[in-house]
Amino acid sequence: MRPREFDHDEVLRIAFDQFWRKGVRGTSMSDIARDAGVQRGSLYNAFGSKEALFLQAYERYAEDYVAALQRALGIGSLRKRLTVFFELTITNFRSGTPPRGCPTTRGLMELGSAEGEGLDEAARQAFASLLSRVTALVQDTLAAGAERGEFSGNPAAAALHIVTVTRGLAVLERAFGDEPQLRKIAAHAIDLVLGKRGPKA
Amino acid sequence: MRPREFDHDEVLRIAFDQFWRKGVRGTSMSDIARDAGVQRGSLYNAFGSKEALFLQAYERYAEDYVAALQRALGIGSLRKRLTVFFELTITNFRSGTPPRGCPTTRGLMELGSAEGEGLDEAARQAFASLLSRVTALVQDTLAAGAERGEFSGNPAAAALHIVTVTRGLAVLERAFGDEPQLRKIAAHAIDLVLGKRGPKA
DNA sequence: CATGTTCTTGACACCATGTCAAATACTCTG
DNA sequence: CAGAGTATTTGACATGGTGTCAAGAACATG
Helix, strand or coil: CCCCCCCHHHHHHHHHHHHHHHCCCCCCHHHHHHHHCCCHHHHHHHHCCHHHHHHHHHHHHHHHHHHHHHHHCCCCCHHHHHHHHHHHHHHHHCCCCCCCCCHHHHHHHHHCCCCCCCHHHHHHHHHHHHHHHHHHHHHHHHHHHHHCCCCCCCHHHHHHHHHHHHHHHHHHHHHHCCHHHHHHHHHHHHHHHHCCCCCCC | CCCCCCCHHHHHHHHHHHHHHHCCCCCCHHHHHHHHCCCHHHHHHHHCCHHHHHHHHHHHHHHHHHHHHHHHCCCCCHHHHHHHHHHHHHHHHCCCCCCCCCHHHHHHHHHCCCCCCCHHHHHHHHHHHHHHHHHHHHHHHHHHHHHCCCCCCCHHHHHHHHHHHHHHHHHHHHHHCCHHHHHHHHHHHHHHHHCCCCCCC
16 A cells, blocks of 8 residues: 555644635635645545535534533533633634634535435534534533522523523624624523522622 | 617526525536526626526525515514514425425625635625614514513624524534424523513413 | 616636546566 | 455546637617
């Protein structure tokens, strides 16, 4: 075997960075090849197609993202945990200059759309899987909070609601880019789910 | 002047139908030209570019959509109005076979992204404008409801929250396509904003 | 009927994805 | 250590996308 001349993981990192910044459709294989110092043909040989490359790069990101969420969701009061959860979410898609948005939401609306393509179905599943995992994390957090008397309600319904709000935040971020407003919406959502606390308590 | 050989509005209708079904990036000018029975060059002559064509087509849609919302938001109790609002929202992006999703959200995540393009900025504004108009409608509805004692809270914050949830629904629709689940989330959101009512009352 | 203005049409430049065959560089076997 | 085998690299190619342009065509107007 002839040995590969580039680092598989390095290319995935570089590729995802471009996908995140410019969108999947907005990033060309030539862009990635140039940035990675690899021939375009080598990318096709190693990954098969642009979508397959994106999927691999995205899975890496999803792993890291879920791990970070899980780590952050484990400390403090329930209110604190939800605050940190939204904090992480907003920080994530306000990162970069200019802000890159939420890769899951952007990818979902960009790729989960073409009719009857087939390949997009794999992408849709990857995005849906991340959302399910996040919902499960939030639900567990709420259930634990309920046992400690910090929350009374349906953890499943509330978790779904919270994740829905995060997706809405991802959309509003693209529309207005108004970070303080996003934080206000997040705080309001926490109040709705946990019950309002005094304005400055 | 040589007269135009096609109907300007007819082309906008045809174009938006394709954009909605297949996405902006997924629809080619050739597709539209074929469907409309027009030469591709004529489209460029009449509309300038694909993005400009999309924008004109989208503005038409936005006008109609806001009008329909406004009509539907004017009758019944506050709870009824919000229910109809979510109903219309969900119905809108579950229309078509397969369901086409929310054109605003899809467009926003697809076009409001490319860095430093400039043309996308016009699209972003169009999407943001629709969201602002919808938010204002919901806010007015809530304010009117507050005067009748059907709602106590901050209409602006609540309206923003509701619109955020609709954007989240648009994203979840792409991820799961589970319409009953979307309706549950909507109902839950109404309960959170207005205060819970009996499970079957 | 001539002229001018607009629309239409087809050719072109450029860039995208994806495929392929030939060249290449290493590993492994004999 | 030589030779065979195999995976990677490389550049050319096919196809299809956007956008431009010059030339032809159709109508309004003097």
